[in-house]
Amino acid sequence: MSDWKPKRFWKDSTVVQVDDGFTVELDGRGVKTPAKAQLVVPTRAMAEAIAQEWDAQEKEVDPTTMPHTRSANAAIDKVRHQHAEVADMLAAYGDSDLLCYRAEHPESLVARQSEQWDPALDWAAETLGVRLVPVSGVVHRPQPDEALDRLRRRVHDLSEFRLAAFHDLVSLSGSLVLGFAAAHGWREPDEIWRISRLDELWQEEQWGTDEEAQAQAEVKRQAFLHAKRFYDISE
Template identity: 75%
Template structure:
């Protein structure tokens, strides 16, 4: 396998206005996505974050150190062309939301779930107009059609950049409600991430710490927090 990496070919990057938003220029040449589309960004703050990533590159370009660039590329090259399909896939989480499936035992875990998850469901009922109902057990039980449609409409209302970030907020947490809660700043994203991992943290308390599982969880946490930052930059 080749270890070739593209070399830095520019001296400095700059944010400039473009049709429909902002873009980044490298020595006057506008950056394009991997699919050769124009990198047009919805806000100047997002463009500035991406320009900083390009300026931070040394002799070789390391895409792993450019998370905002990668998220913007995904929004333009993928999500923008599959918006409806992506929105529907994420909206489907509402009918099997993590927060709605409660433990049958022990009582201590049931109480912890109720204390952490009920406030999120209450927030969604008030702020999103969507009351999801919790159940005991893991057998699927459908939520009310009108509630799911309300949530679906909200997901479809996100633009491609917001939806790219929202994808990770929902899929990493396992909860459509927590995705909205993070996007709309119900609580700080670190706390929302901990709420999403309540069951895993309970298992750690019972059975002990696993280094491999912890490392995987930390990678997901970093991705979740990045998704929140990218969502904020899209507004």
């Protein structure tokens, strides 16, 4: 595999307002996505975050240090053209939501799941108008059709940029409810992330920690926190 990386060729990164939003120019030349579309984003805050990432590049461009740019590229090149498919995929999490599948034992884990996950389900019932039903065990049990339809409509209503962020909020947490909870600011995103990892944290308490697993979890945590920030600056 080639180690080639594009070199920095510009001096200044500038945010420019255009007819349908904001773009970033490098020495007067507009930034394009990997699919060669013009990178136009909906808010100045997002464009400024992207411009800062380009400004921070030194001799070579490192996409791994440019999360806002990568998320915007995903929204434009992928979600824009597959909005319905992405929305359906995420809405499907509601029928097998992490929060609804509870341990049968030990009692300490059962109690902790109830303590931390029930409030999220209560929030969804109050704020989203959807009551999902928790069950014991791992055997799939369908959720009420009306609840799933309401959640599906909410997902489909998201803009392409918010849907790109929402994809990570849901897929990283494993929960459609926690994805909405993070998007709506139910609690601090770090706390919602910890709630999503309840089972893993409990296992660590019982058996100890694994450095590699912790490192992977931290990468995912940072991606989750970024997704929340990107969601917030999308509108």
